[in-house]
Amino acid sequence: MDWSPRQRGKQGSKSVQTCDNFILGATDGRFYLLTRNGKADKGVEAHQGAVLAVRWNQDGTSFATAWAPDGQLFAVGSFNMMRLCDRHGWSYAVVKTQTGSLLNMRWSADGTQIAAAGGNGEIIVGQVTDRWIEWNGFEAAVVDERTVEVQNIRNGATEHLEFRDRVTKASLAYNQLIVVTSSQCYVYRYFVLVDGMNIYVYSYDGRLVCSPKQPNLRTDLVHATGFALSNDTIAVKNGMDEKTIYLFETASGKPIGDGKPIVHSNDVVQIGLDQCGPPLHQRLVILDRNKDLYLMSVRVFGTNRKSTKLTTMASSFIWSQTSNILAAVVNDNISVWYYPNIAFVDSDLLALTTHEHDTQEEFGKQPELLSFYRDRITIRRINGSVSSLTVSPYPDKLHQLIATNKWNEALSLCRNVKDKMLWACLAGFATCAKDLDMAEIAFAEIEEVDKVEYIRYIKGLPKKEMQTAEMLMLSGEYQDAEGVLLQAGLYFRAIMLHLNSYNWNRAIELATKHKLALDIVLSMRQAYLQQANRTETLERYLSQPRQNLLSTNALKERIEKEYEREQAHKEAGNTKPTSPQNRSRPTVVT
Template sequence: MHLFPKTNISSNKHQNDVILIACADGKFHIVNNNGRIEKTVNAHQGACLATQWSPDGAGLLTAGEDGFIKIWSRNGLLRSTVIQSDVPCYGAIWSPDSNAILYTKSNTLIIKSLNSNSKINKWKAHEGIILCVAWNANNNLILSGSEDGYSKIWDSFGQQISVSVKHDQPITSVSWSPAGDMYIIGSYNLIRLCNANGWSHCLDRPSTGSIYSIAWSSDGTQLAAACANGHVLFAHIIDREYTWKNYVCTQTGRKVVSIKDLLTDQNDQLDYPDRVIQIALGFNHLVIATVKQCFIHKLTSWNTPVTFDLKEGTISMILLAERCICVIERAGISVYSYMGRLLATPRCGSRPETLGRAAVSLGPDSFAMVDQADRKSSQVLSITWSADTELLVGLRASSVVAWCCARAATQPDWLALTTISKDISDLGRNPSIVSIVDGIVCICRGNGSLLHLSLAPFPEKLLKHVASNMWQEALQLCRTVEDETLWACLAVLAWQYNQLAVAEEAFALIHQYYQVCYIQHLRVCTSDESFSPVFK
């Protein structure tokens, strides 16, 4: 059973509220929101074991006991039979971009692109038959469960990210949360919640028999599970904890959030009229998003929050910066002030709700995002702005990169001069950047341990001097350190802020003589104090 995905391909809401149901007799049904069967198709010989709408809503696929995988139009007309196998196919799903299909064949996982020129990617994933698979759009990771009792996480190239402990019974269902930060596995009388790296958060043993299917709500706060005894389990994610300096915030109930000051040992409890979806704590503010509204609390005053209505109830992420907040939902990306005023609506090529937390970051006055359309070219696993300055840090497979002057992105040669890279190993699979403070980068390894790396302390100090308009102190820092990258940062920043004397000295010391001559030409040719040079 699969509900039609929420897309913008049709303005008729009821036309999109349709359910796809696979049956043991080989048929699938398309049912509308009133429960009426709109279409019945005889798809397979034997049971129809898997069915799913494509993420873009343009079609659907079915997999059967006969080993066939077929693609159908949205109205149930056969387009093609993409796979003909001699063994039953227990799992088949679309890729996040709807351009490929992941399916199981005994103990093997296979990714088949719908582009005829692309090569098939297949690998042995388990020792037993694979019973269930899931593919997340945010982290682009694949989750599989098998009769051997293991669940495993893979990237789209077939490299193993993590493997679970061995369970006593086969894994019968797996499901990623929409944000990709957690997943659920189901087995016989067992349901387990894990984080994206495979660490177990919670384990429950309901007397329900095998759990055959698990589905998350679109906001990632609730889930439902279909059980062998005919029951349906419902669960809500609570006890999420957030920290900032001496404050700890914990969601203790569906509509209840508690906040504690560790210095004064003061506890406060905040109740909300609707279910809490997202929480963000930082920069002296606590931001709570419910189904309908967003509440902005100051840490000094809990009783008078700023509120504004949300465009849609499905929020995937809230990002905080010193002067603004960013709300990412299905309707788009919105940047607000802490007074609740809409400041900007950045555009992105992909669906906003598919952006993972590692792929976006909000700076003091900038928004950075990893290009989701071409993951192979970017090779950036995680990006984060510094908490205090415009220092942007990115994490690659075996190195950490700091773009000390991200504004120089329009000038490739200047960007190269202001970039610091440091090789690093033993990060494990799926690492991420936690924070950047005073040029010290905190990285979470694949095994959950934290690594603190001194990457750009002097550029961070320089950026603070420039933000405070302390140009002489910035010059003194560069003269003391005598580092070419630091001089390059000062040169670019001074040029942007029209500090020609400082820029001339800095460009000379990094051997950018054409720029020095240009600055000297400007200083000679004009005495107009209002003159502002163009970013060259």
């Protein structure tokens, strides 16, 4: 319930009386206008569900509302007043006018000017100023329509940049200031301009790099949350079909891979690309309408696109500018993934490399992530105030050491910090880089005994191809592991790879193609069905005869003999034969 703030009579006179009306919210989804005596003057259908809170506008009735083209601002017109608000609802500024009631409002196409028509016939035009951006000790503010003021926080130096035309956009990041006016772009790697008709990628020296083209892509519907850029990749959400994301190469503007877009299961709200590392390991983050946060690979070579769900109930996210660390607002708290790629390498370690900061008391509900630089996240509260959150600086340093191939320094950092989270990150890096020694040390520090034993088994394998394939299996890259084994002529190990990962169709396909170990494949499939108390449903297995099935002991002996035969065959084919060694081999447990 809330009383109307409207007054009758002239301000300051004794005849001023408050209005006797009040508004009341009800559980049936309606709100009612009532007099002091309790008489209901009118009921309005508000929404589905109970109306929990109602408030009068202290400045009187709003007659017009207009959203900026990019959806970040909206303006509200009332009697002799215009209010500029953020998309979350808090107010930037209030301007008093002498136009009477503002009945209609329109934004310019670039979102920097707004025109409004008053009830007395006057038309007013306003310019959005005092737009402020910050990066790594520098601040830039658009103080008026043609001036940008840049200040160095460290030494207090200030510079005023005057432009001939009206400033429409400004951005400050990566040691570069970019100012876009109505006719020119001033650049004080790559940046992107979207003019409503095309997408242009420029280098920082002003050279046009590319202009990606896609017939099904509406560039006039492209906004910041549906666009992502890195040194290697451009990702654009299709405004006509919000489940579709197109990927382009930054250097050429050509579609990546076969040109097919990513089609998500739900409408996409926000996308983002990591900014560091090689193109092959680049990752794309998708936030969909269900508030689910997904991480997926960008470049795919003959395999299905890797994708995993990081969390649910996320409202926004941001990548670090200096390393591939991801931060997101999850249930109004800040969650940080210090090595999100570990979800593909070893999903068991994802929780160890994730830290949730309980920030509801400090930042309130629905905080907005503005920037993430090194160990500092800049956050805007729901009331518009800006604050910062400091996270651990060591993961960012670890990322930079690994990127420059300084593994010994990275190991020393982990030993000095003595943090399990940092050791888990190092284990993921080492597994991805196929560094057995470093991976063994890191897994031992986080007490992953099974993985330490498996790495020791891998180190004991006689062939480099076997070690590479097993490390690929450890990091979840089964198709790449199969390719390594097949190229090395280790067909039986390739079959066993799929049997041990329950990829039954591919296992019998390889056995039939190479005419090898078909009885082992059928016997392991039958043992699996018996243990699971299931019947056969796969057509490839239904068409095979059942008379050659092996018992459990015979199956183990047959697998051992096949390993020995394959190893002897490979050693006989080498130019410099090596003496046979008694190595442990993976066996089937039934």
